[in-house]
Amino acid sequence: MAVNPFQHADSASSISGPPSGSDYLADSIFRVIALSCASLIVVLILYILWEIGGLALPAMAQHGLGFVSGTTWNVGSQEFGVLPEIWGTLYSSFLALILGGTFGVGIAIFLTQDFIHARLAAVFRTIVELLAAIPSVVYGLWGIYVVIPMLRPVAEWLHSELGFIPIFGTELSGPGMAPAALVLAIMILPTVAAITVDAFRRIPYKVKEAAYGMGTTRWEAILKVMLPTASSGILAALVLGFGRALGETMALAMLIGNSNQINLSLFAPANTLASLLASSFPEAGQIEVQALMYAAVVLLVITLIVNILGLGIQQYTVRKFEGKA
């Protein structure tokens, strides 16, 4: 008896068959929904800019550019200026970058250049990743009860012996720039290390082998071959780490002392834009909220510029290596 091999496909009970009209409809609807979600991210950042900008508009009209160069923040007399905060933001981030950048790049070299067994490197990588996982407030608490007491004798000694140098010009009375920058450095270290590790990984293994083949020592290979090759990736890591430091809020609000002054000394209290927002916003009246929104715009503009710059360098690096490979 002849069996039609395609019989099952013809019967109505079969599940196989070409997509029905409703399948196609569902497909297009799904596509539109996904498209709108993807566009939502772009809309979100524009909406953020528009909302914050809109609320800052009265303060912008009133204070103009004098807001950026003013040095007093006095709610009573309605004088608002954020120059000390801009200084504090940039200075603390810069100090954190020097320290966190050195350690981040150092740890990245340690993890990628065959110093330790791969298994041990994985343990170290986990340690660095966990550093990033600890919440900012916990670092703040740790800073208050561990870092500040630890720094105080060091700061006292530096101030009494080397007080003529401006960066040691004041005593550490408690919170201040040094503990804030130190904790900030720990917080950006994982970012810098992760992106730098990525930059080293992109270098083909044969580049290092070629250097060893020429008779270099391990460090000659690292300093003269690996670091220059990874330089744009490391630059991206440093710029993105700087961007993280600029926007960091809670640990700084707890450690920097919230004092509106411009001082080169590492041990003087200072303030940052983000911690100004954190400490003043909850109790602010309407006029001050407008001024704070203006401060938020300043912070937003600075961080967006730094982040876009960092991402640009990173994409350039990726393209450079993927183009060659």
Next chain:
Amino acid sequence: MSDIDLTSRPPAMQPLSLERRPFELRALTSGLLTGLTWGIAILGSIPLFSVIIMLVAEGGSRLDIEALTALPPAGFEMGGGFGNAIIGTLVMVAIAAAISVPLGLLAAIYLAILDPYSVVAGTSRFVAKTLTGFPSILAGVFTYAVLVINFGYSAVAGGVALAVLMLPTVVLAAEESMKQVPQKMTDAAFGMGCTRSQVIWKVVLPTGLPGILTGIMLAVAGAAGESAPLLFTALFSNYFMSELMEPTASLSILIYNFSAMPFDNQIELAWAASLVLVLMVLVFNILARLIGQSKV
């Protein structure tokens, strides 16, 4: 033929450079820098251990059933705890996940599969990367401007602020994970006559699921530890929450408030709350790692 005699031995080699010379400047520099790098690596991991030791020593001694369930103490009051803050943190993170995970997944599907090279995809991928470095306090300022001014401080506002921060992490991790799904598998599914959405729901999502879950877990861990966006969206409350539209306590804000207080009891509670918060964050982190290990 050439006049080189291949059978003769070469002239005796000078005892040249193949010996190790550990005291040569090059070797010394190398050794010194190696030691320095070890030092940096060890010094760099001290903060983590210091934080953990402090948390266990200071927080562990205060952590008991009362601390986990009672309400925060006022001023000179002894005892107390942070039960309402634990609930508040969990509720707000849940709200944030409920908003950001569906939106982020759909956006990632578009970026990874539907139209990876379009202008929309390129722009939103770049914006998502920019948003990962977005100062968390600005998410709070934004939510204040949109929600708090109109509806007052609430758990929902806190959740929305956290969702803004979670969204880019979810999108980028999910996109990366879906891109790892082998082309062969999707091709095979298309060859069977699947529509695009069938391929996505039945092949790409199940295959990329471990990576997607890892991304979600990491985003949740990050959100649980955030405090800056909650400062003026959820505010704080000394009572258990009874509805979503009222000021709500969270662990991180409790730590921030108590750390500045002059009372030992509150500071001990701040350490205990930090221990709980870090444990929550670490649990999500470890879950993310475990799920990530079972990747395709």
